Amino acid sequence: MNTQKILKILSIYFILVFILSMMNLNQVSYANITETQNKGNINISNVEGGVDVYLYQIATIEYDYLASQPKEGYHWESSIQEWIDSNFPNYSNSENFYQEVQSNSEEAKNFYDKLTAAIKGGTLSISAYATKKATGTAVYPVTETNLTGTAQFSEVDMGTYLVLIENGYMVYTPSVVNLVPSFDDNTNQWILENQSVIIKATNPSITKTVTNEEKQVDNYSTNQNITYTIKADVPTYLENSLAKKYSISDKLDPSLTIQEDSLTIYGLKEGKEAESIYGYDITFDTTRPESQEEVTFLIDFDYSTISSYDTIKIVYTAKLNEASVIGTEGNNNYAYLAYSNNPYEAASMQTQKTGKVTVYTYGIEIQSVDKENQDTPLAGSEFALYDEEGNQLYFIQKEEGVYYLANSEEEGATTSVAVDEQGNLYVYGLDEGKYTIQQTKAPEGYNVSSKTYEIELIDNEPDGVLDKEYTLIFPNTKGFLLPVTGGKGVIAFASVGIALIAVGIALVLSIIKKKKILEEKNN
Numbered sequence: 001m002n003t004q005k006i007l008k009i010l011s012i013y014f015i016l017v018f019i020l021s022m023m024n025l026n027q028v029s030y031a032n033i034t035e036t037q038n039k040g041n042i043n044i045s046n047v048e049g050g051v052d053v054y055l056y057q058i059a060t061i062e063y064d065y066l067a068s069q070p071k072e073g074y075h076w077e078s079s080i081q082e083w084i085d086s087n088f089p090n091y092s093n094s095e096n097f098y099q100e101v102q103s104n105s106e107e108a109k110n111f112y113d114k115l116t117a118a119i120k121g122g123t124l125s126i127s128a129y130a131t132k133k134a135t136g137t138a139v140y141p142v143t144e145t146n147l148t149g150t151a152q153f154s155e156v157d158m159g160t161y162l163v164l165i166e167n168g169y170m171v172y173t174p175s176v177v178n179l180v181p182s183f184d185d186n187t188n189q190w191i192l193e194n195q196s197v198i199i200k201a202t203n204p205s206i207t208k209t210v211t212n213e214e215k216q217v218d219n220y221s222t223n224q225n226i227t228y229t230i231k232a233d234v235p236t237y238l239e240n241s242l243a244k245k246y247s248i249s250d251k252l253d254p255s256l257t258i259q260e261d262s263l264t265i266y267g268l269k270e271g272k273e274a275e276s277i278y279g280y281d282i283t284f285d286t287t288r289p290e291s292q293e294e295v296t297f298l299i300d301f302d303y304s305t306i307s308s309y310d311t312i313k314i315v316y317t318a319k320l321n322e323a324s325v326i327g328t329e330g331n332n333n334y335a336y337l338a339y340s341n342n343p344y345e346a347a348s349m350q351t352q353k354t355g356k357v358t359v360y361t362y363g364i365e366i367q368s369v370d371k372e373n374q375d376t377p378l379a380g381s382e383f384a385l386y387d388e389e390g391n392q393l394y395f396i397q398k399e400e401g402v403y404y405l406a407n408s409e410e411e412g413a414t415t416s417v418a419v420d421e422q423g424n425l426y427v428y429g430l431d432e433g434k435y436t437i438q439q440t441k442a443p444e445g446y447n448v449s450s451k452t453y454e455i456e457l458i459d460n461e462p463d464g465v466l467d468k469e470y471t472l473i474f475p476n477t478k479g480f481l482l483p484v485t486g487g488k489g490v491i492a493f494a495s496v497g498i499a500l501i502a503v504g505i506a507l508v509l510s511i512i513k514k515k516k517i518l519e520e521k522n523n
Contacts, residue, residue, distance in 0.1 A: 052134075055153055058160050140169055142170055166342040222322075225318075249295040365424065393435075445479070449475065
């Protein structure tokens with residue numbers, strides 16, 4: 001058989017195949033749903049790793065395998081039917097529900113909210129159809145990039161499912177997925193497509209800043225007020241949620257003292273001015289109930305008074321005190337947000353903690369020594385410090401030779417700081433800036449030093465370490481001492497004086513005598 005005949009036969013074959021395939025498009029196809037192939041998959045994604053995912057089957061679908069098509073209508077699961085008959089009689093016929101309640105409507109949200117509360121609260125007895133833990137591990141803080149958790153439910157019966165997600169940092173809203181037959185007009189078949197669920201959730205987070213709403217680190221002196229700002233998101237709890245706990249607490253290092261009357265609380269909503277709010281209870285110097293950790297204050301909110309806001313903002317001032325820490329460790333504080341992360345579990349609670357917020361402060365050392373032998377320390381020296389505007393600074397003594405910066409009105413404040421018995425002085429609680437240091441009193445038997453130091457404290461990081469550390473040395477010289485009244489020195493001094501007077505008188509008499517002799521010769 002030659003090549004032309006072979007090509008002709010193949011052409012006729014492909015034409016016949018094409019014609020038969022076109023004819024088949026107009027024929028009725030059998031459904032791909034059979035008694036042995038009647039299940040699908042439900043895929044949950046874009047959630048936190050490690051969360052618990054629950055499926056509750058709330059409605060079933062009957063399928064006529066002889067007619068290869070689903071029977072009309074859905075059927076509530078038996079225990080749910082009883083609950084609906086009592087609570088939503090209009091929906092007792094599931095057809096009415098699916099016709100009247102549109103997806104994502106307020107009616108649907110209200111219905112599934114109450115249904116979830118009944119299931120989790122125990123008033124409706126129904127077990128989860130299936131439970132899975134999402135892949136991965138929860139990561140905090142939660143961002144879009146780490147919503148990598150997935151859960152796949154395979155071989156799931158046809159029906160409507162309530163999807164609940166619990167035990168994450170996010171607060172998840174009940175979701176519903178329909179795994180139901182759909183008719184494919186292209187193939188004339190009833191098919192069961194796998195379903196992917198888009199989960200709604202709110203992501204509460206909390207931040208704390210110092211000075212302004214951008215800084216996590218700053219430096220201050222012990223006579224300045226430090227402004228802190230806390231911001232915490234308000235989660236969404238539906239009306240019938242069984243748990244709506246929401247509290248904010250704050251922990252300052254012992255080196256920081258809060259000014260309690262400075263604390264103010266605001267509610268923030270996008271596009272609107274901040275509003276002062278009052279629906280809360282505040283306790284100072286208490287413990288966090290969930291951990292018994294001591295905190296500076298704890299604020300319990302009534303969710304009904306804050307539910308309309310997107311964010312809660314707390315502003316207060318504090319001051320560094322005598323326990324201020326110098327160096328890289330700094331003076332730290334944190335804020336905590338505690339909230340119901342499983343809204344339908346009455347005892348549920350999740351806690352988020354802010355990053356560390358640090359304030360640094362600095363100190364300088366001063367030494368008083370003998371100028372001739374600088375290894376010899378001198379007690380009794382006193383000094384004064386001035387800021388770059390020339391204002392004399394006030395200090396409070398913590399212990400011998402140790403002082404911290406204060407305000408003039410504070411009890412015990414003084415402008416004079418004295419060295420200890422070893423001639424050492426340490427002043428701390430200083431902010432960055434320029435300072436002048438002068439000796440105001442010398443040790444007994446010494447002159448006041450004429451030396452004046454002008455220094456500048458700089459921490460460019462800041463990291464608690466000055467770019468240049470200062471140890472200032474004031475050398476003192478011994479001065480001329482007047483004798484003590486009535487002592488031997490007075491007698492010696494008086495004797496010398498008398499002798500000088502006698503010499504002076506003798507000298508005068510000698511001059512007079514010589515002058516007289518000269519006059520007699522001339523006459």
